[in-house]
Amino acid sequence: MTTTDFLRLTGTSLIAHRARSLLTALGIAVGIAAVVLLTSIGEGLQQFVMAQFTQFGTTIVAINPGKATTAGTSMGMFGTERPLTIEDAMALEQLPFARAVVPFVQGNAEVEFGGRRRRTTVYGAGPAMPEAFRMGVSVGRFLPEDNPAAPRAFAVLGSKMRDELFREENPLGQLITIAGSRFRVVGVLESKGTVLGFDLDDTVYIPAARAMSLFNVEGLIEIDVMYEEGVPVDRVVDGIRRLLTARHGRDDVTITTQQQMLDVLGGVLDMLTFAVAAIGGISLLVGAIGIVTIMTIAVNERTNEIGLLRALGAQRSQVLSLFLGEAIVLAAAGGLAGLLLGAGLGQLLRVFVPALPVQTSVFYALLAEAVAVSIGLVAGVLPARRAAHLDPVEALRAE
Amino acid sequence: MRELATTAMIELSHIDRHFQVGDQLVKALDDVSLHIDRGEYISIMGPSGSGKSTLLNLLGLLDQPTAGTYFLDEVDVTSLDDGQQAHLRNKAIGFVFQMFHLVPRLTAAENVELPLVLAGVPVEERKRLIEPSLEALGIAERAHHKPDQLSGGQRQRVAIARATVMQPGVLLADEPTGNLDHKSGEDVIAILEGLVDQGITLIMVTHDMDMGRRATRQLRMMDGRLDQDLRTSNHGPS
Ligand SMILES: Nc1ncnc2c1ncn2[C@@H]1O[C@H](COP(=O)(O)OP(=O)(O)O)[C@@H](O)[C@H]1O
Ligand SMILES: [Mg+2]
Numbered sequence: 001m002t003t004t005d006f007l008r009l010t011g012t013s014l015i016a017h018r019a020r021s022l023l024t025a026l027g028i029a030v031g032i033a034a035v036v037l038l039t040s041i042g043e044g045l046q047q048f049v050m051a052q053f054t055q056f057g058t059t060i061v062a063i064n065p066g067k068a069t070t071a072g073t074s075m076g077m078f079g080t081e082r083p084l085t086i087e088d089a090m091a092l093e094q095l096p097f098a099r100a101v102v103p104f105v106q107g108n109a110e111v112e113f114g115g116r117r118r119r120t121t122v123y124g125a126g127p128a129m130p131e132a133f134r135m136g137v138s139v140g141r142f143l144p145e146d147n148p149a150a151p152r153a154f155a156v157l158g159s160k161m162r163d164e165l166f167r168e169e170n171p172l173g174q175l176i177t178i179a180g181s182r183f184r185v186v187g188v189l190e191s192k193g194t195v196l197g198f199d200l201d202d203t204v205y206i207p208a209a210r211a212m213s214l215f216n217v218e219g220l221i222e223i224d225v226m227y228e229e230g231v232p233v234d235r236v237v238d239g240i241r242r243l244l245t246a247r248h249g250r251d252d253v254t255i256t257t258q259q260q261m262l263d264v265l266g267g268v269l270d271m272l273t274f275a276v277a278a279i280g281g282i283s284l285l286v287g288a289i290g291i292v293t294i295m296t297i298a299v300n301e302r303t304n305e306i307g308l309l310r311a312l313g314a315q316r317s318q319v320l321s322l323f324l325g326e327a328i329v330l331a332a333a334g335g336l337a338g339l340l341l342g343a344g345l346g347q348l349l350r351v352f353v354p355a356l357p358v359q360t361s362v363f364y365a366l367l368a369e370a371v372a373v374s375i376g377l378v379a380g381v382l383p384a385r386r387a388a389h390l391d392p393v394e395a396l397r398a399e
Numbered sequence: 400m401r402e403l404a405t406t407a408m409i410e411l412s413h414i415d416r417h418f419q420v421g422d423q424l425v426k427a428l429d430d431v432s433l434h435i436d437r438g439e440y441i442s443i444m445g446p447s448g449s450g451k452s453t454l455l456n457l458l459g460l461l462d463q464p465t466a467g468t469y470f471l472d473e474v475d476v477t478s479l480d481d482g483q484q485a486h487l488r489n490k491a492i493g494f495v496f497q498m499f500h501l502v503p504r505l506t507a508a509e510n511v512e513l514p515l516v517l518a519g520v521p522v523e524e525r526k527r528l529i530e531p532s533l534e535a536l537g538i539a540e541r542a543h544h545k546p547d548q549l550s551g552g553q554r555q556r557v558a559i560a561r562a563t564v565m566q567p568g569v570l571l572a573d574e575p576t577g578n579l580d581h582k583s584g585e586d587v588i589a590i591l592e593g594l595v596d597q598g599i600t601l602i603m604v605t606h607d608m609d610m611g612r613r614a615t616r617q618l619r620m621m622d623g624r625l626d627q628d629l630r631t632s633n634h635g636p637s
Contacts, residue, residue, distance in 0.1 A: 313489020
């Protein structure tokens with residue numbers, strides 16, 4: 001049998017039952033479309049999040065108080081470790097590989113100017129923050145290099161905060177009130193957008209020591225150390241750990257490298273993509289059951305034809321491949337339709353929800369089609385085998 | 400014209416075909432021995448259930464005997480495996496059924512083409528074989544019609560074209576006129592007799608005494624046994 005014969009024989013029988021073939025293929029198409037669409041979103045999300053993360057630079061390690069246990073909870077919950085202090089941050093600056101050290105405190109407060117009030121996140125930070133996190137200053141300057149233990153009451157606004165509080169006015173040199181204390185605005189940051197759900201533009205940055213007393217906290221929530229490029233990250237981690245262990249009397253901090261953060265994040269996103277593919281897989285299973293059903297019906301309906309083919313000298317393998325071929329063509333056509341449907345919906349999403357990054361991966365698309373074909377193969381095997389092993393005499397006699 | 404061989408084309412020796420139905424043994428064929436020469440025109444008659452179809456299916460390698468040997472063209476076909484038997488059905492045997500058994504979604508020409516497709520005959524050669532075959536049976540204008548657009552007589556002619564397109568040595572017909580009106584039945588018999596004149600071996604099961612008597616050799620079956628074997632000199636309307 002040539003390919004043309006094969007396609008004509010399988011094709012005509014699929015076309016003879018148009019509606020039924022279409023519905024069966026649709027089952028597979030929906031499953032494939034789900035897998036393609038969902039992996040497209042997953043893949044896009046992954047790329048998006050990674051890009052967001054790495055925009056801060058990759059030579060950063062984060063130091064948090066408390067020892068992270070394997071369960072991820074900090075021993076700090078039990079209050080046994082020393083808090084991270086401004087002095088710790090100052091000491092870390094002395095490390096030879098440290099290019100920039102940024103202490104961090106965070107709190108919510110009401111910010112007020114000229115009768116306009118806005119509740120927002122206030123970050124206590126250090127003057128090195130723009131360098132460490134690649135943030136640009138659009139107007140004025142960032143927090144100056146004051147004595148970190150007793151800095152002046154200066155504030156730098158995020159771009160959105162500036163718009164909300166000052167509208168058209170020039171904010172430089174103006175006094176704003178944060179949680180009842182007055183700060184002088186010295187600069188405005190360039191827009192950074194939303195990163196992992198945090199709106200970095202709708203914020204105010206003040207010196208860390210000021211923030212600590214404002215929020216009445218004893219310790220920093222984090223110190224970020226940006227190290228010189230080319231220095232092995234292990235040496236950086238070791239250096240920091242030795243210094244802080246000496247200062248605290250014991251090792252009571254958690255040091256997270258950028259790579260670890262990316263790994264954890266990547267792992268979570270991988271799981272998300274996988275879960276989503278599994279959901280699609282279930283739809284495919286349902287589609288496969290549809291094919292088994294339809295092919296079983298087809299074999300029953302065409303028992304006479306099978307007997308005839310055998311009488312005309314068809315080998316069992318030829319009967320087998322005809323029915324198997326039908327199942328595969330059905331599944332492959334469904335798969336292709338699903339591929340187009342999934343990718344099409346993805347593009348549509350891209351148009352209507354531009355914030356959600358959609359990226360159809362060729363790998364997943366090919367994988368989905370391969371899966372569709374394999375489903376056809378597996379689903380077709382039993383009915384096709386039954387067809388091939390029918391007794392010709394009985395098959396010809398069947399009603 | 401085909402060459403006439405001196406040896407038998409078909410040689411059945413002590414063929415049994417038994418079916419176990421519940422605790423009852425049905426002897427559809429019971430110790431049947433039969434010798435058929437090339438080019439013979441044979442009718443098989445007998446009451447319903449006497450084993451005519453079982454014999455024909457066995458001759459056509461669609462069924463296997465419970466006991467006995469079957470030589471077709473000097474080959475012990477009972478010893479062949481399923482694939483080899485399928486190959487022989489394709490090359491050496493033609494079937495015509497009472498129910499026509501045309502594939503409804505294929506045209507007349509495509510139905511005739513089926514044995515060639517299964518045999519892997521190249522496309523150009525198929526055309527060369529199909530056209531004269533349809534021509535000879537007077538259905539050339541119907542080549543692109545589907546079976547449901549054809550009359551019973553036309554359908555059976557398509558089936559005969561399909562059974563003979565591979566130019567088999569033997570043609571097996573199980574009540575080929577059973578579903579046809581008298582006139583169409585006569586036409587079909589005439590066509591089959593024309594094939595006999597060209598040298599084919601025709602073995603035909605029929606209920607119709609008149610048609611059966613036209614054969615040069617008339618077999619009668621009864622309860623799975625061959626109970627009469629009558630030879631007449633020349634075939635033709637009685
Ligand atoms: N597959 C089968 N199973 C059981 N009995 C069968 C089978 N095929 C045929 N028979 C029996 O064998 C006998 C001969 O059948 P058959 O050859 O079809 O008769 P006919 O002469 O009418 O063509 C009948 O009694 C029939 O019931
Ligand atoms: Mg019968």
